[in-house]
Amino acid sequence: MSLETPIQLVWLKRDLRTHDHEPLARAAEAGPVLPLYIVEPELWRQPDMALRHWAFIRECLVELGDALAALGQPLVVRQGKAVEVLRALIRHHPVAAVWSHAETGNGWTFARDRAVAAYLREAGIPWHEARQHGVVRGRLDRNLxxxxxxxLMRQACCKPPERLTRILGVDPGVIPERPDASLAEDPCPGRQPGGRKAGEAVLRSFLRQRGGRYHQQISSPLTAFDGCSRLSPYLAYGALSMREVVQVTRRRRAQVKAEPSRVPWGRALDAFEGRLHWHCHFIQKLESEPRIEFENLQRAMDGLRDPRPDPERLAAWAEGETGWPLVDACMRALITTGWINFRMRAMLMSVASYHYWLHWREPALHLARLFVDYEPGIHYSQAQMQSGVTGINAMRIYNPVKQSQDQDPEGRFIREWVPELRRVPVDWIHTPWRMPAEVQAAAGCRIGADYPAPLVDHEAAARQARQRLQAKRREAGAREEGRRIYARHGSRKRGARRSAAASPQTEMPL
Incomplete structure (x- = not known):
């Protein structure tokens, strides 16, 4: 195709697929398509970004490039600032329109999109943004x-274009090994592979084999690595669409109703679909109020914690050296695999916020860098919820010893990830700091030398945190502010599906 023919530029961001891709489908109906991915070095210098994210994205991009090439038009990759990249392309090619999915990303991408919108308005080029999932941009009635x-979930999925016309004279560029030279090394040997094919395989195995006891297996790290869907990274970067996952799940639910089985598939799939709903519910909070990436949702909680973290406590927590075995096992597993189940994510954040009394922002950034499935809209809402600063959620302080006893009673997960404790008897595995000296010697684990003692008494720290938070909640104006926050962000979902989905306290990851 000649470079003189007007083209439709499809800007790919967190939607790395050709299936159920409305901007791609609509652009292909309007004319020749130039699919573009922009590698933005400045984005990768932000404090919530990590090389493990890029490793997953890069695998998605390689597979997406193959899929687009098979349709006739290779993926075009450029590096630099989005406005500058778009300006250069528009200067050399007759771009009729830009198409993309609306993105609810971090504050940096929000500012970038505003700059892009301003540039395209000035250039007189329309920018068509489609909804990526259930999040609504602009004016919102929470009751609806x-x-x-x-x-949206009931609408038919968009089919990929049958073919794309090759645009001649456009250098496709290359997908770099890393998006910015300054990005630190970040080994994550246990992470999930990127790409749509891997996502489809994970979805099939969950709906056909692994997911039958989902609602029973999501809490304990012993069972969650296999019992959870593990779809969260594929949804976060758009290798799979939310709509196709919902529709495939519903077809499977209809099928299992007709199949006699000892496995409680119906209850499991009800619970899973409920969490798909919560996924969008939480992203909507950041879309509606972007400041919550940086500020307490309830401003009455300002001053509750010092935003400057205690370096000793932050380091002990971030490195899995708190002295509370399940906390340390979860952090170390997360560092190695890039994933941990929701209850354990909540416990990690709870320990940082309540027992160590750290402001949520720095722990949230640390976890963002570790989560391969990092989704800003979910992440910052959850970080604040587990820190007690939303104004609308119940205070939940996870007891690290009770969680250890409940979720890993024999200490199997602890011993896998905290090798210092492998020879510690079951009677002491959850509270090794209480071991008598002779037991420590027999187990080859001296507390304070081979494995740390806790920095604080967890029960006393929890009592003090509860008292501080309750005092803040009683301050003038806090209750009224909470009502305003609920009107803007609270869930209105009622009935059986909400019951099956549990509460937002047991939300992501999938």
């Missing part, structure tokens, strides 16, 4: 939110 989510 669940209804519009359901309407």
């Amino acid at each position: 939110w669940s209804r519009q989510w359901e309407a």
